[in-house]
Amino acid sequence: MARIWSTDLAEHAGQQVELAGWLHRFRQLSRVSFLILRDGKGLAQIVIEEPALLEQLAALPNETVLRVSGTAVAVAQAPGGVEVHDPVVEVISVPTEPPPFELHRPTLGVQLPTLLDNAAVALRHPRQRAIFRLAAASVAGYRAALQTQDFVEIFTPKIVASATEGGANVFPVDYFGQTAYLAQSPQFYKQMLVGVYERVFEVGPVFRAEPHATPRHLNQYTSLDFEMGFVRDHTTVMETLTGVLRQMVETAREEAAESIALLNLTFPEIPASIPSIHFDDAQRLIERATGEDLTGEPDLAPAHERWLGEWAQREHGSDFLYVTGYPTVKRPFYTYLEPGRPEFTNSFDLIFRGLELVTGGQRLHQYEDYVAALDARGLPHGPFEGYLAAFRHGMPPHGGCAMSIERWVARLLGIQNIRETILFPRDLTRLTP
């Protein structure tokens, strides 16, 4: 008999079934006892009546690994409408100690450090693991959306020769006696590969040596990057991104339905066209609304992003808002300048419920423009040589964007500390497990 998942039990009502998993909970009631078995996908209720078996199970610690065969019986009051009767239980593996917290409570109810220290067990909690099924399904949707549009998946170096992109926030690596660095993003590589495939994407780890211990910072996270050629300008990227987000939601709905239900998640509506506002107009709106003077302010404060999120909701009924045209001083050297207004750029942030979710834009594509941009910032050309080569040999107008899967999941679920959205976080003080 082939073993089935707990979540497929209902389809087997009336049949002999075999299940396997962990002793999630054993509930001894006065007239009947229930073994709750947790497998990789869900929970199954097994009715225990035989006294010898009852005694055996009562003595086993939670998390004992079991194989159970019995009859699947449709019972209206059972969770999911089916339970298992007349079980035969085989003990596969007995824990050497009980779990450090009760995995069968609706939420773990422990402090985050305790949860993270005990990740191997904490992630077994149905709610915790649902978070990462949602993440996996979202990533699958991200890839599916791009592959359908002929984007090619790429795998780029995570060890780079120089800290070219973001200044000081890089981790040094001892590379055979030479100092190298962990890549902060696949930015340069994905641009170079626009010259090859026009459309590329990467899902992979990025490393930021930001020495901040806040609920928003992770020193490694999973970046979802895409880049595309022959764009009109940054708005082509925005349109593509909107479609990608829609597919992320759709795939998650299909592939992670049980997790979504468990997490009580209602997805945001993604409008056919997400509303958009220029940075300059956004500042004027905020000034009029709040009386603040934002003259010369080159960025939006978190409070301003929140205000814009509410404005988008009020004016457009949208959880999402593109803010375009960020000032040149706040964007990287490769950003394309706004035609006619070089103090602004053809860039965007996507604000989701008042918080930044995605950053992107059009990039320079002419070699001379790169030379000018590097010179204007006093940056040497040498460390950029392999990257600049692409632009000496003909590149089309192009652009792209990057988001973190952890941030997407945190925003969707309203999780305050980003560490809860990554399986094994790395932060200022945490290198284990």
Add this chain to the structure above:
Amino acid sequence: MARIWSTDLAEHAGQQVELAGWLHRFRQLSRVSFLILRDGKGLAQIVIEEPALLEQLAALPNETVLRVSGTAVAVAQAPGGVEVHDPVVEVISVPTEPPPFELHRPTLGVQLPTLLDNAAVALRHPRQRAIFRLAAASVAGYRAALQTQDFVEIFTPKIVASATEGGANVFPVDYFGQTAYLAQSPQFYKQMLVGVYERVFEVGPVFRAEPHATPRHLNQYTSLDFEMGFVRDHTTVMETLTGVLRQMVETAREEAAESIALLNLTFPEIPASIPSIHFDDAQRLIERATGEDLTGEPDLAPAHERWLGEWAQREHGSDFLYVTGYPTVKRPFYTYLEPGRPEFTNSFDLIFRGLELVTGGQRLHQYEDYVAALDARGLPHGPFEGYLAAFRHGMPPHGGCAMSIERWVARLLGIQNIRETILFPRDLTRLTP
């Protein structure tokens, strides 16, 4: 008018079309001239007759970025049976220098270091870029096969606290003043997550600080890992892997058909059941055939793997062969021992055309067995604490395997130097581009 891919030209015969891409080649013949335009997917032939346009194009360097509109015309002798007539050509971006090699030759015909130094341009060669479309499609097949079987995609830390797995071959990272290391594999994490999801997989970078400059060594590569619980033994993993390889081939056939044709690739037949031989029996076979004495030899030499590859072809008509039961001394501490013969393990290598392609096996799942295995090898428990926790709290019999996408592609295409199968290789001396 929406721009179309060159590869879709045939579907538009008789219509007005717009193309965009790179000036791949301009061929001036006595009576007619051809502009060969390369876009992200293929090549298009554009007939140039107008003298002014001819003169303009003749003056442009290869790799100039162009937009071309014209009429798609079915012409039997044109490549792909369609060419573009009466073109209007718009110059989008002009290179500042000609390419360092001729991208329109059937092969690049340059030494590997030149190719790698000029990756941004070399990868534009149709044959070079086809290699990585094959890789991307194979990875898509890998994921698809596993997702259909309820494997959950995971993203694990690439910075780890200790060099636990493979001794000295790790890259040290300066992690906020503390020494950490780049992960050599997701092994411990995927096992811990068997306790959560039962079935997990990861596609991601791994780092090996092996100081060897050979055609087989890369210091970063992309590892395809999966791990599954409730296995019978290592043979469950082998069966799963066989199905996964079949899907990798199928998806590549569907998604990378043009690249496969260009590379002249004939895929190997993957038998319904790949033949298998125990390490011990393999050594006896080799001894009988070659007269060598392999007593006490704990591993297969490359020549032995080649011999076995030929044997599998001869005896089973198979390009693939599982060698199982590798000696305990040559396998990592977490490997499950062969019942009744503890000098061997429940492990396997998959040999493809005489070369190792995949390594895998069943792992220990009882905490006591981990303690014994670490003690037997004189390893401290401390650095393994987060990993060992999983086994203290109940783990099922499980196993998994790992392969490198670069090696898969190299073997399929008969590429001798592995550096040609990774977009931007990292080796003993190469950190750029």
